[in-house]
Amino acid sequence: ANRAELAKLPGIGAYTSASVAAFAFNLPESPVDGNVIRVVTRLNGWDEPTVSIMDKINACADELIKAASCPADYASAIMDLGATVCTPKSPQCLLCPLRENCKAFKDQTADKIPVIVKLKRDARKGYVFLIKNAAGEFYIRTRSEKGLLHGLTEFPWNTDETLPFEADWKITRKKVKHVFTHFDLTLTLVLLNADSVPAGWDGRFAVPEKFADYPFSTLMKKVVAKIS
Template identity: 40%
Template sequence: MPKPRTKTPDIASLVLDWYDRHYRKLPWRSPPGTPPPEPYGVWLSEIMLQQTTVPAVMPYFAKFLTLWPSVHDLAAAPVEDVMEAWAGLGYYARARNLHKCAQVVSRTLDGRFPDSEEGLLKLPGIGAYTAAAVAAIAFDRPAAVLDGNIERVLSRVFAVETPLPQSKPALRGLAATVTPQQRPGDFAQAMMDLGATVCTPKSPDCLLCPLQAQCAAFSRGIAAELPRKAAKTARPVRHAIAFLLQRAEDGAVLLRRRPPKGLLGGMLEVPSTPWRDTPWLPGEALPHAPLALDWLPLNGDAAHVFTHFELKIAALLGRVDARMAAGLDGLWQQPQAAALPTVMKKMLGLLPAAEADEIRSTKSRRAGRARS
């Protein structure tokens, strides 16, 4: 493991001094040097921030605190409501585990989160990073926090040239080495902010960095090259055909709920064929349609990238009247109002604008006849 080039207190004090002047004001944080924030908000924000940016999380964090101000409130909520409030934030297993964790904390721990990494790791949906982050930020424990921003800072300060993810064990050891006993929560957030705003992935602003003099990568002129990453394998591609079934009277679309377990478990979805490795022909897709109908193939397609594969989507359009719609299982919702995962929103995005214009025109003509 690379040896630190300076004493631990030097790095910690430099970063904390910088943080006291430049910290980002975020709703789940306390100002530097003040008592830690409530564990519920810290835990909620850390789950949301996994593989998701701060700007994307901000409105969801506010929404969840409005709907469920405490862990008891979240635990008592129907899981379907939690999943729908999460819609659009992605990585939906996080939402299911969030609800499970809230129930454990509420029902078996009297609403109190464990204050140690060991205790937090026993909760659903909490791994090594989240346990360390909550322990440090909410309870000021000297836990070694290691997210993507901190990995980048440490890789550069100590010139770790082993590619990620192979370098993670060494970086975790370095994080433990530099984490101070005093203000470890502020230190973890300071390192996150340093990576997010100064030691950025491309074109790091080394002239503004408080660790410039300590940074081995800067002294060697390779800061922008680190951390190195192992070559990625190509994502496999899957294919689906979405069945966009509209109610003629108002343009509402048919949605249904996915099974509770598995990818996007418990979320609302647009009916579609199974997702498979080879493209579908419209004719062979019809047995998977919600009903026998004259389905119209639509021009254009959509694509959505999941963690482990890319989904390419074509679409068929169908129209039914209110009587036929009443006999179908599922929910009818306006496309723009449905709380859906991003991939399902992309499916609805294939609806042709002309259809929407036709529906609005039809409703306008009916309203005019009613007034006359």
């Protein structure tokens, strides 16, 4: 296994794929969490907002883990260092094994780094489409778009409240809400009785009793709860 292969698995994002690669397979892939971001930015004295330098932070974290003789031990050690020594407030630089090479220690700027700028949360609204055939089955598909929820099962949905094709859609008053990292999503349930979907829709119809066999995302489990 490598990180790229792991990232293809349903629901596995960058952090999880790197964690599994490093901790389970001892591969030089750095999971980058808040602790690692803090240590890396302080080591380098980077005082720009972290959101604007994530590529640089990830590249540096990768370089550091590639230089380690045991990637799993290193990944664990840098996270521990960030959690216990290089803490957000009052870092204990005098106890830190990295202080000789730490720019923030040298410049006495550790208390100003990293610069965290809170992103304004975005509120998005969309539709989730429940297409039910005469046999009582619902249309589901596997999410193929890269990134968010890739590889998981879903009902078709969007974030712009448009209807995907002309039909006798019924826009209900039922809604599901979900909080993603950078935005809040509200989906309105939209119903349609139909035995087929347009050409090119590559999902399938499934009975609700079989939904447990599919890897629905947490968001879609909320939708399932509304229809059962």
